[in-house]
Amino acid sequence: MDDASGQPEPKVEKYNGAEITSEMLQDAARLFSENYGIWGPRGPKPGSRVSMSAAKLRRECLPEKHEHRCGYSRIVVDGQLVANAFACYWDCAAGRICWVTQLVVRPEFRSRRFATRLLGAFLEEQVWAYGIMSSHAHACMAAVNAFGRKVDSVRLSDIRDHAELILAASPIGYLKSARLHGSLFNAGVVDGSVSSADTHFFVDHAEPRQALEGVKGRLAPLEWPFGELMECHEFVVIVKPQ
Numbered sequence: 001m002d003d004a005s006g007q008p009e010p011k012v013e014k015y016n017g018a019e020i021t022s023e024m025l026q027d028a029a030r031l032f033s034e035n036y037g038i039w040g041p042r043g044p045k046p047g048s049r050v051s052m053s054a055a056k057l058r059r060e061c062l063p064e065k066h067e068h069r070c071g072y073s074r075i076v077v078d079g080q081l082v083a084n085a086f087a088c089y090w091d092c093a094a095g096r097i098c099w100v101t102q103l104v105v106r107p108e109f110r111s112r113r114f115a116t117r118l119l120g121a122f123l124e125e126q127v128w129a130y131g132i133m134s135s136h137a138h139a140c141m142a143a144v145n146a147f148g149r150k151v152d153s154v155r156l157s158d159i160r161d162h163a164e165l166i167l168a169a170s171p172i173g174y175l176k177s178a179r180l181h182g183s184l185f186n187a188g189v190v191d192g193s194v195s196s197a198d199t200h201f202f203v204d205h206a207e208p209r210q211a212l213e214g215v216k217g218r219l220a221p222l223e224w225p226f227g228e229l230m231e232c233h234e235f236v237v238i239v240k241p242q
Contacts, residue, residue, distance in 0.1 A: 095128025119146035194227025
């Protein structure tokens with residue numbers, strides 16, 4: 001497939017956990033630190049970029065004794081890493097889960113469907129459901145599209161019925177400790193949240209909120225199904241493949 005300039009689209013490279021090298025992790029940590037976002041007012045360094053070390057990336061995306069059930073996809077352009085994603089697979093009572101633990105795309109490549117292609121590399125027949133927790137609406141949309149659905153066919157009942165069970169079974173600490181929030185889980189919630197979780201990750205939400213408004217505009221007359229985004233919260237998206 002060619003891009004808008006007529007050049008062949010760069011290929012997606014896919015690796016399983018055992019194939020992920022220290023150099024790959026260092027490159028991924030640098031990509032995150034340079035492109036992910038900045039700390040919000042309640043973060044440890046307000047206004048500074050959120051940084052990531054290779055060691056922390058390993059802990060969060062390749063949990064100990066579970067590395068063999070993780071995956072990594074990336075896109076390299078002219079020798080430079082421009083986009084990547086990590087995912088972790090685990091089993092819960094409902095079936096096998098594939099959860100996207102990180103997705104980063106350099107800004108100048110964000111209009112080329114790189115995110116959807118990266119996540120599509122994690123598709124497996126044995127997976128019962130796919131998930132992502134992210135403050136960025138573009139990441140959520142990439143997951144919905146990559147895993148075989150359109151936004152108007154996402155079943156919120158799947159998230160309501162299974163999110164707690166799925167996260168409780170996760171080998172990843174920040175997912176296991178996340179507190180679900182929104183009207184999907186508690187009818188008494190009136191702040192506009194529908195499907196989200198409090199992760200105590202105080203990244204600045206100015207850019208994610210701008211992205212959310214853009215996604216809402218493009219979806220109209222369809223509605224964005226996951227609600228509003230509160231401080232230190234991330235959207236929770238769970239998709240069962242078609």
